[in-house]
Amino acid sequence: MAEIQIKNVAKRFGSYQALHDINLTIADQEFMVLLGASGCGKSTLLRIIAGLETATTGEVWIGGRRVDHLSPKDRGIAMVFQNYAVFPHLTVFENIGFGLRMQKLPDAEVRRRVERTAGLMHIDQLLKRYSGELSGGQRQRVAVARALAMEPDVILMDEPLSNLDALLRLEMRAELKGVLAESNTTAIYVTHDQVEAMSLADRISVMHEGRIVQAATPVEVYRNPAERFVAGFIGNPPMNFLPANRLEGGRWQVAGQTYNGPATANGAVEFAIRPEDITPSDSGLPAKVRLVEPLGAHLLVTCDVDGSMFRAILESDLNVKAGDMLALAPQTDRIRWFDPQTSLAVA
Amino acid sequence: MTASATDIIETPADTRKSGQFLYKASVVFLCAWVIVPLYFLLINTLSSPEAVNAFPKSFIPEFDLGSLAFFANFAGILTALKNSVLVAALTMVMSIAIGAPAGYALSRFEFPGKGLFRLLILLTRAFPLPLLALPLAVMFIRTGPDDTAFGLALVHTTLAIPFAVLITFSLFSGIPIELEEAAWTLGCTRFTAFTKVVFPLILPGITASAIFAFVISWNEVFAAAVLTIENRTLTAFLLQNLDTSPLHLKFAGGFILIVPALIFIFAVRKYLFAMWGIANR
Amino acid sequence: MNPRFLPYLLILPVTLFLCLFFLYPFLLVAKQAFSTASGLSLENFREVTGYWKFPISMKNTLLLAAIVVPIQLALALLMATMVNRMQKGRDLILYIWTIPLGISDLAAGIIWLAIFEQSGFLNSMMNGLGVVDRPVNFLSYQHPMIVFVAIMLAEIWRATAIMLVILVAGIGLIPKEYYEAAEVFGASPWKRFLRITLPMLRPSLQTALVLRVILAFEIFAVVQALGGTLFPVLMGETYAYQFELLNGGAAAAMALIILGISIAFTLIIMRALRVPKGATI
Ligand SMILES: Nc1ncnc2c1ncn2[C@@H]1O[C@H](COP(=O)(O)OP(=O)(O)OP(=O)(O)O)[C@@H](O)[C@H]1O
Ligand SMILES: [Mg+2]
Numbered sequence: 001m002a003e004i005q006i007k008n009v010a011k012r013f014g015s016y017q018a019l020h021d022i023n024l025t026i027a028d029q030e031f032m033v034l035l036g037a038s039g040c041g042k043s044t045l046l047r048i049i050a051g052l053e054t055a056t057t058g059e060v061w062i063g064g065r066r067v068d069h070l071s072p073k074d075r076g077i078a079m080v081f082q083n084y085a086v087f088p089h090l091t092v093f094e095n096i097g098f099g100l101r102m103q104k105l106p107d108a109e110v111r112r113r114v115e116r117t118a119g120l121m122h123i124d125q126l127l128k129r130y131s132g133e134l135s136g137g138q139r140q141r142v143a144v145a146r147a148l149a150m151e152p153d154v155i156l157m158d159e160p161l162s163n164l165d166a167l168l169r170l171e172m173r174a175e176l177k178g179v180l181a182e183s184n185t186t187a188i189y190v191t192h193d194q195v196e197a198m199s200l201a202d203r204i205s206v207m208h209e210g211r212i213v214q215a216a217t218p219v220e221v222y223r224n225p226a227e228r229f230v231a232g233f234i235g236n237p238p239m240n241f242l243p244a245n246r247l248e249g250g251r252w253q254v255a256g257q258t259y260n261g262p263a264t265a266n267g268a269v270e271f272a273i274r275p276e277d278i279t280p281s282d283s284g285l286p287a288k289v290r291l292v293e294p295l296g297a298h299l300l301v302t303c304d305v306d307g308s309m310f311r312a313i314l315e316s317d318l319n320v321k322a323g324d325m326l327a328l329a330p331q332t333d334r335i336r337w338f339d340p341q342t343s344l345a346v347a
Numbered sequence: 348m349t350a351s352a353t354d355i356i357e358t359p360a361d362t363r364k365s366g367q368f369l370y371k372a373s374v375v376f377l378c379a380w381v382i383v384p385l386y387f388l389l390i391n392t393l394s395s396p397e398a399v400n401a402f403p404k405s406f407i408p409e410f411d412l413g414s415l416a417f418f419a420n421f422a423g424i425l426t427a428l429k430n431s432v433l434v435a436a437l438t439m440v441m442s443i444a445i446g447a448p449a450g451y452a453l454s455r456f457e458f459p460g461k462g463l464f465r466l467l468i469l470l471t472r473a474f475p476l477p478l479l480a481l482p483l484a485v486m487f488i489r490t491g492p493d494d495t496a497f498g499l500a501l502v503h504t505t506l507a508i509p510f511a512v513l514i515t516f517s518l519f520s521g522i523p524i525e526l527e528e529a530a531w532t533l534g535c536t537r538f539t540a541f542t543k544v545v546f547p548l549i550l551p552g553i554t555a556s557a558i559f560a561f562v563i564s565w566n567e568v569f570a571a572a573v574l575t576i577e578n579r580t581l582t583a584f585l586l587q588n589l590d591t592s593p594l595h596l597k598f599a600g601g602f603i604l605i606v607p608a609l610i611f612i613f614a615v616r617k618y619l620f621a622m623w624g625i626a627n628r
Numbered sequence: 629m630n631p632r633f634l635p636y637l638l639i640l641p642v643t644l645f646l647c648l649f650f651l652y653p654f655l656l657v658a659k660q661a662f663s664t665a666s667g668l669s670l671e672n673f674r675e676v677t678g679y680w681k682f683p684i685s686m687k688n689t690l691l692l693a694a695i696v697v698p699i700q701l702a703l704a705l706l707m708a709t710m711v712n713r714m715q716k717g718r719d720l721i722l723y724i725w726t727i728p729l730g731i732s733d734l735a736a737g738i739i740w741l742a743i744f745e746q747s748g749f750l751n752s753m754m755n756g757l758g759v760v761d762r763p764v765n766f767l768s769y770q771h772p773m774i775v776f777v778a779i780m781l782a783e784i785w786r787a788t789a790i791m792l793v794i795l796v797a798g799i800g801l802i803p804k805e806y807y808e809a810a811e812v813f814g815a816s817p818w819k820r821f822l823r824i825t826l827p828m829l830r831p832s833l834q835t836a837l838v839l840r841v842i843l844a845f846e847i848f849a850v851v852q853a854l855g856g857t858l859f860p861v862l863m864g865e866t867y868a869y870q871f872e873l874l875n876g877g878a879a880a881a882m883a884l885i886i887l888g889i890s891i892a893f894t895l896i897i898m899r900a901l902r903v904p905k906g907a908t909i
Pocket of ligand 1: 013037039040043044045
């Protein structure tokens with residue numbers, strides 16, 4: 001059992017507040033992805049969990065044990081680093097067996113575990129090589145194998161795939177998911193790549209400027225962003241936003257059209273819709289086409305609606321060109337609303 | 348007039364060719380500038396004492412070991428040689444043992460007072476240190492290590508420490524902190540991470556900077572002359588006998604002084620530049 | 629143990645060592661320089677500056693530095709740029725050019741003694757060419773210019789290497805993109821040197837010059853080997869006060885004077901080659 005609890009963790013670097021009051025619980029054997037833009041504090045949080053950085057305030061609990069005063073080696077964790085950190089003076093075998101040797105396991109046991117994890121990661125051919133003789137992808141595999149060989153309760157990964165080329169990243173992503181699902185470990189995975197996050201995660205924690213703004217399943221994060229930031233961050237291209245004015249009885253006027261919306265007291269909210277939840281129709285948001293980008297199966301159409309930029313993903317057999325006027329109808333059950341004051345979603 | 352006219356309308360290919368020639372000639376000249384004086388010393392060393400004092404000189408060594416034999420038999424010189432080695436070895440060990448931890452601290456930690464500490468180190472490097480031998484001579488007489496290899500090694504260590512600190516600093520900085528962090532997450536303490544990961548990686552560089560410390564001590568003249576009286580080092584011995592000793596002794600002595608330096612510079616050549624690259628920040 | 633104290637623990641040995649063997653003796657020198665039988669006074673300074681040899685040795689030291697250091701700087705820059713564009717044999721050429729780095733000033737003096745002494749190679753060569761029929765005693769009071777030139781050459785020969793190493797390391801740190809960009813804009817090699825290499829090299833130039841100038845003021849053994857008393861320099865006078873005149877106070881005063889000059893020049897160089905904050909690579 002290795003549930004991870006992060007309670008009120010904050011971190012300052014001098015006068016810079018890198019993390020604000022983080023609270024997060026990660027269930028046993030859950031695959032949690034920390035997602036956020038560069039510099040938002042993902043690595044800092046991960047390193048605090050690992051014990052490589054000490055939190056300014058707050059507590060970290062792993063498997064029901066408070067660990068924030070323990071050194072990394074006593075926390076039952078293993079970590080995979082962005083630049084792999086494969087020891088250059090040791091062979092692949094000794095790299096994978098490094099942690100086991102530190103635990104003073106008998107030679108036979110070390111050999112058994114190294115060979116098993118090396119097999120899992122398909123690097124059993126490379127055991128005698130040094131890291132200088134490996135490709136980036138192979139080094140990556142060694143780093144993962146080294147962490148897995150420890151049979152840790154928790155495995156922490158900081159952008160482990162970001163140094164690989166796109167194709168290899170795709171391949172490793174699938175492999176990693178399979179291997180980790182079998183190993184029954186709790187995993188925390190840092191990335192700024194939302195596709196990677198979506199495909200790997202049981203749950204995603206979206207971070208923004210040192211805060212966790214939403215922690216939910218990938219579908220939930222995508223469909224029901226809790227904050228305007230999440231809506232504008234997730235999805236490629238992200239959600240469209242338009243100002244909405246209150247009419248009578250929970251109805252809102254958006255670019256001359258009326259839609260059913262939240263019954264809040266606010267005089268104004270923001271209307272949001274994903275580009276793929278839009279279809280051209282006879283009546284809809286009046287849009288002036290600015291740019292048409294064919295994406296193969298679809299067209300990415302950038303328009304001007306009510307003076308704001310507005311993107312729609314439309315069927316590629318549609319005949320549109322810059323300058324055309326379209327009426328774009330949002331799929332009404334996919335419309336989301338945000339309070340411009342608090343940035344929070346309103347329903 | 349015609350000659351200068353053709354000079355002016357030289358084609359680019361010609362300029363490049365003559366530029367290439369000038370470049371190669373300068374490289375050769377500069378190599379000769381370094382090597383030829385060394386060669387002259389070699390001739391003198393490998394000649395009999397008579398040939399060394401004769402005139403005119405031959406420009407080819409006669410491969411006579413007379414001068415070196417004279418050197419080896421000269422009273423006190425072998426002891427001086429032994430002292431030089433001893434002092435240099437002590438300096439080497441002490442400067443690394445004391446300097447490397449500080450180099451590690453500078454490369455791995457941000458701490459209040461770091462700037463001040465670096466300043467102290469740089470100040471030491473920018474200081475005519477041998478001058479400090481004067482009061483130290485008095486201090487050593489009072490406390491014991493006067494006229495000993497150990498006492499002189501202490502002064503030479505002061506001389507070598509700024510280099511040891513800055514060089515090890517740049518060496519440690521060259522080892523990614525992630526390697527250490529990876530070791531910590533794999534069950535190492537700070538100390539075992541150092542011995543199992545950092546130390547094996549740093550060893551060649553540490554050897555090079557140890558050798559650098561050795562050469563600094565081996566070559567030092569002023570403090571050696573001030574601090575040793577009975578237990579002269581080779582440099583101090585040669586300096587003291589400069590006016591009185593015969594030429595062939597000087598040359599053989601000079602030669603012996605140079606040999607280890609040549610080998611050492613060869614051994615550390617790979618690190619020479621890396622050391623200064625970061626160390627001069 | 630609290631990890632906050634670890635860096636301090638690591639720098640403790642160096643700090644203690646330097647306090648004991650650097651700061652403390654420095655205070656002792658200062659105290660000795662300012663104290664005489666009658667208490668604190670400038671008597672020692674008055675004595676050494678009033679001595680007839682003082683202006684000469686001061687002039688000699690400064691003149692030597694003023695001539696040697698610029699030549700070395702130019703030579704080192706030339707060599708560094710030559711090495712930089714070298715493809716084949718770079719390592720070998722660099723090794724040869726840095727050989728003098730490991731050679732002590734005493735050994736360098738002895739090497740050039742082999743050339744300039746009465747039965748030396750210069751005389752032999754001139755004799756072979758028929759320029760002279762009898763060997764000339766170059767290193768005597770009749771030829772002060774030649775003594776000066778010999779010392780100068782020995783210094784240039786010996787100590788250009790240290791500047792070369794620092795500059796080569798510094799040039800290695802300049803990203804190649806700058807040169808490529810300049811080439812795209814059509815800058816000639818000379819322009820590239822002036823506009824990119826020199827400005828970007830400022831930190832290294834600073835280090836190299838400070839180190840060289842300080843060492844130039846400490847010149848001692850080369851002079852002892854080649855000129856002896858013919859060419860008094862500050863450090864030689866300090867040595868003489870300590871050993872021949874057994875006047876520790878005067879030696880200490882001399883040491884402080886050398887230190888003062890060193891610090892003054894260090895500050896001047898640092899100021900002249902100041903690197904604006906944030907303008908480093
Ligand atoms: N040792 C440190 N000293 C000072 N500031 C730091 C330190 N480490 C991180 N920071 C700052 O804290 C913030 C968060 O850094 P962190 O490394 O956690 O970002 P990240 O989300 O991992 O970004 P990336 O995706 O680029 O890796 C950044 O603004 C960074 O500048
Ligand atoms: Mg990061």
